[in-house]
Amino acid sequence: MQSLVWEAPRVMALRETPPPALAPGEVLVQVAYAGICGSELSGYLGKNALRVPPLVMGHEFAGTVAALSPEAQDQTPHLRPGQAVTANPLVSCGACSYCLSGRQHLCPRRQLIGAHRPGAYAEYVAIPAGQVSALPDGMSLAVGALAEPVACGVRIGELAGDVAGEDVLVIGAGPIGLLALQALRLRGARRVFAVDLSPERLAMAASLGAEVIDPRSQDAAAAVRTATAGEGVVVAVDAVGATATRGQAVAATRAGGAVILSGLHEESGVLPVADIIRREITLRGSFGYTPANFATALAWLAEGSAGLAPWVVEAPLAEGGAWFESLVAGKGAVAKVLLRPAR
Numbered sequence: 001m002q003s004l005v006w007e008a009p010r011v012m013a014l015r016e017t018p019p020p021a022l023a024p025g026e027v028l029v030q031v032a033y034a035g036i037c038g039s040e041l042s043g044y045l046g047k048n049a050l051r052v053p054p055l056v057m058g059h060e061f062a063g064t065v066a067a068l069s070p071e072a073q074d075q076t077p078h079l080r081p082g083q084a085v086t087a088n089p090l091v092s093c094g095a096c097s098y099c100l101s102g103r104q105h106l107c108p109r110r111q112l113i114g115a116h117r118p119g120a121y122a123e124y125v126a127i128p129a130g131q132v133s134a135l136p137d138g139m140s141l142a143v144g145a146l147a148e149p150v151a152c153g154v155r156i157g158e159l160a161g162d163v164a165g166e167d168v169l170v171i172g173a174g175p176i177g178l179l180a181l182q183a184l185r186l187r188g189a190r191r192v193f194a195v196d197l198s199p200e201r202l203a204m205a206a207s208l209g210a211e212v213i214d215p216r217s218q219d220a221a222a223a224v225r226t227a228t229a230g231e232g233v234v235v236a237v238d239a240v241g242a243t244a245t246r247g248q249a250v251a252a253t254r255a256g257g258a259v260i261l262s263g264l265h266e267e268s269g270v271l272p273v274a275d276i277i278r279r280e281i282t283l284r285g286s287f288g289y290t291p292a293n294f295a296t297a298l299a300w301l302a303e304g305s306a307g308l309a310p311w312v313v314e315a316p317l318a319e320g321g322a323w324f325e326s327l328v329a330g331k332g333a334v335a336k337v338l339l340r341p342a343r
């Protein structure tokens with residue numbers, strides 16, 4: 001089969017590889033679409049400890065069931081060859097306290113498809129049957145491939161807690177920022193402020209109902225404070241992960257509020273800790289999603305209440321390397337690139 005193989009920093013090539021061997025309990029999915037994730041951009045640049053070349057990345061995908069192992073047939077009798085599916089790519093052990101309490105994404109033995117195991121930038125991908133979800137009736141494969149990033153937004157919204165009627169902030173209007181924005185609105189936030197350096201991304205956030213702040217022309221945190229009568233927001237989400245944006249998130253949050261850290265741009269950095277202490281700000285990480293969040297994401301996509309529709313680009317898998325370069329450069333009104341293996 002054809003696979004897009006990441007071979008070294010900034011080197012990706014279409015290669016002929018053997019199709020994945022189907023282990024007991026696994027399903028073989030013929031990939032229709034596989035999205036490019038921001039974490040894979042840092043991986044592509046060689047700045048992500050989770051990803052080591054040579055590697056077939058790709059963890060946001062949808063496709064059709066090509067084959068089921070005998071155990072998978074027993075375990076998931078609702079899955080049949082040809083069935084349209086997507087999958088939760090965070091494979092967990094199923095036995096630890098996290099897995100047993102519905103927080104499989106925190107399992108210490110979790111493995112991510114496309115990082116620890118071969119991913120979906122290929123014609124076929126193998127995955128344990130329990131990770132696979134049939135697409136709701138009428139959902140296209142291209143929409144189904146968005147379930148994974150939408151689930152990240154669902155998780156951020158869940159951790160934000162009760163924001164009904166409150167003002168909130170999202171820094172970074174990439175795919176996860178845009179989906180967090182939608183999740184916060186669905187949870188009843190009054191105003192969602194959005195900050196991004198890119199005018200195209202600010203326009204996307206504005207069209208989703210955000211009040212946008214351009215940090216190139218003003219101090220973002222000061223602008224948020226001015227707009228909230230000096231108070232700041234109840235919850236600020238940093239979907240970038242730079243020292244500057246993490247600091248902005250703290251500065252824009254009101255005393256007693258919370259900052260949700262989701263962006264992983266920089267592994268570590270300097271935080272205004274004394275300010276966090278004196279104003280009792282809660283810092284919390286948000287990583288991935290629970291299986292329940294993944295199911296909510298599919299439901300939101302099915303009802304059309306979340307998505308990235310106008311800003312999704314479909315491209316042949318063979319052009320994947322060029323799209324990685326283009327996304328690293330950060331140009332254009334593109335929120336998600338879906339790679340399509342040739343048929």
Ligand SMILES: [Zn+2]
Nearest residue numbers: 037038039060
């Ligand atoms: Zn992702």
Ligand SMILES: [Zn+2]
Nearest residue numbers: 093096099107
């Ligand atoms: Zn576990």
